[in-house]
Amino acid sequence: MFVVTAASLSENFTVMLVTFRFTQLRKPLNYIIVNLSLADFLVSLTGGTISFLTNYHGYFFLGKWACVLEGFAVTYFGIVALWSLAVLAFERFFVICRPLGNIRLRGKHAALGLLFVWTFSFIWTIPPVLGWSSYTVSKIGTTCEPNWYSGNFHDHTFIITFFITCFILPLGVIVVCYCKLIKKLRKVSNTHGRLGNARKPERQVTRMVVVMIVAFMVAWTPYAAFSIVVTAHPSIHLDPRLAAAPAFFSKTAAVYNPVIYVFMNKQVTLHSCT
Template structure:
């Protein structure tokens, strides 16, 4: 049966999946075969067919299930710890910490709605929860994923405002922190709701064990949405991150040049530079593959891409829920020494950037540390 379906779609026999199975229930997501480009091998089996062709060997699904299981456990632990500790210790409820808690909440939701569902589906080898859950999962993962993405941009911008003082004697208060967190959710809702209303759609992607925006079918409706999403939820936040950290490093370098005799200052500059580079690289590892894949597929529908390869960008973004808190919080020396994340308090915001190896802020750098 699988050969008949594959050949009727014009797919080469060599691309036929190696593994086949007969799940007890298979859902038709309402797309005709012509709706999904055959070169991507993203076809849907009709409900009445007794067999359904898997898009990859069982070992691939098992490997992905193991990866998602590790992500679910690790992300739940580290992000849950951030939230619990922040609630428990009053010192951590400073305005500059709000966006980190917002990031942890977003990462937890991505884990719950994305990684957990993907884990279950990969165990079964297909999307077991049906069309409605597919759309809901695609929406929730996109919503919370973009909230996390923009949280990193807002985090960078807040540090730029506090340390570089482009607005003069600006005092960062609770209302500013709340506004930053609220912006991430409102902005994300603005750009992830349209597929639920007809501007593009949420469909199974890659191995068809998770769902996301429809990069695959082409047409002005889908392509215009993908381009808009690419600009508003990747290019703009990435530009903000690069702008903020570039100015922060320039400010630090200026201070370090004035304090050449201070070994602490020089060491701090090197540590901060490495930390910022790690932050930017982590952001790009997470989101560049996904964004690039979306744009390439949306604008070149005839490019043949194997389903396993098509799934990789999505899993790259899901793993960010684990390394985000590690890079942005737990790499800080004060956290490792059990000082309850106080590196983001008013008197040690610089130590946050310094990451490993910088336990205290040099007095010569206090010019960078306005009281907030």
Template sequence: MQLRNNISIADASPTENGTPGPFDGPQWPYQAPRSTYMMVAALMGTVVVAATFVNGLVIVVSVRYKKLRSPLNYILVNLAVADLLVTFFGSTISFSNNANGYFLLGKSVCEFEGFMVSLTGIVGLWSLAILAFERYIVICKPMGDFRFQQKHAVIGCTFTWVWSLIWTTPPLFGWSSYVPEGLRTSCGPNWYTGGTNNNSYVMMLFITCFVMPLSMIIFSYGNLLVTLRLVAAQQKESETTQRAEREVTRMVIAMVLAFLICWLPYATFAMVVAIDKDIVINPTLASMPSYFSKTATVYNPIIYVFMNKQFRNCMLTMMCCGRNPFATEEETSSTASSTAGRTEVVSVSSGAGTKVSPA
């Protein structure tokens, strides 16, 4: 079955051949076997539980410990809030729909879900980009002694929401639309219907909400790695410097790969379908990029927050009733700020070069 024909009846009642519409009844076995819907429901159920726990924990720990209220952590909390909203408005509804085999809440909720998931998903993407840019500014110091402060973090968080609203509200007013996609149990932007109206929106969304944040991430982390390599080359005799450089390199690679693995399939699928409306794609395969992108709500906090030594210590202290059983003596007595995957580049006395130290 052609994907175009599969989606073109998204707003219709039962079709002429008796296939129920996406809001009328179970889509099995017309789109996929019932077992497929049950497996997707199990995946979404797991995501709901895990994402709610880890992102909720991020917010609770950040509120409880004042020393975590650094400018960087404002962005991390913004990311956690966005991930929680994706979980509530996206993964939870998808779980219920897949368990029932169709979008049982109706067309209006479908449009609202598509809007909210797009809005909060893009907020999360841009939060990652601003997080990368903050590290570039602090570590590579392209602006001299500029300090990333609370007001800058607030501006950055506000930007993610305003920018996302700019690009996710047009489908509500006629520039494209939000429709059931793939297995017809979740909704998203209309990549499927041809015409200048939809194609222009898909292209703009692809550029402003995928290419731009990805470019910022690659630029920031690329410059960060170059800077750390140069510093490490100057301090070949320092095992601490070499270890810090290796740790940050692994962290950066993990961050970029996680971003690409999560969002590249979805962006690629959208562009391919928008360009070639006659392409034949199995409904199950068409749904996978959307559902897979929702799993980012689980591993985002693991990569960007739980690898933050200071946050990890506060979390363990809270969960273990005031004592961190894994903290070393140095970690227990230290009050210095540390950030997820962050390494400080510190200038020392002239002639000694520059020192890399893990924060």
């Protein structure tokens, strides 16, 4: 956790610093990328730092309300990051495929996207604080998370709703938008001839899309699958270390998100080197 937290904080801070320093990067299409870095930074600052300290002590020593706050903060900022990926996919689809004709992505559109991400994520992460399910200490005893193990039907309804709105929906948006984007690029490539150079942009975007979707799935599918399994079978016996692995693994997304979405972005690289 120390290595993951340190790497995430340094990478995401660098992204925000570079964007702040170079005015050329302050464009509507980059707003959501900076928002993603901010969310990942906050996940590591809250969840990563606390997880390192509590693991060092061997148990969650900060008390009940600190557990609730940590569980809420990590879940909230994590879902903001997830939905930021989905909005990023939609914005790229909007810019390249132009589903609304000549309407271009402007600052107000990007701002609305950010407002949606933070508001929607808050709506689906605050209920456990208010009594619809709860945030509790995990089985390993050093982190806090939604109460997956509860056998109460009231808690089950929240977990299922949370799974649909905060995993299935953003994943669906990502897949649909990038599939349409690849289809559009392939069509443009075929229209402009069969030269190798004509297909180069398509191949580059295709590789990027594959990396994006695979990264999303690798980071969050184990945690999502784990939550559904223990919700459906709350009496299942799992080794606490095995049960904790998906939650810790999902935090690694904050490390490689900046690499995929920023450091592989030629626009950012060129501005940073000038």
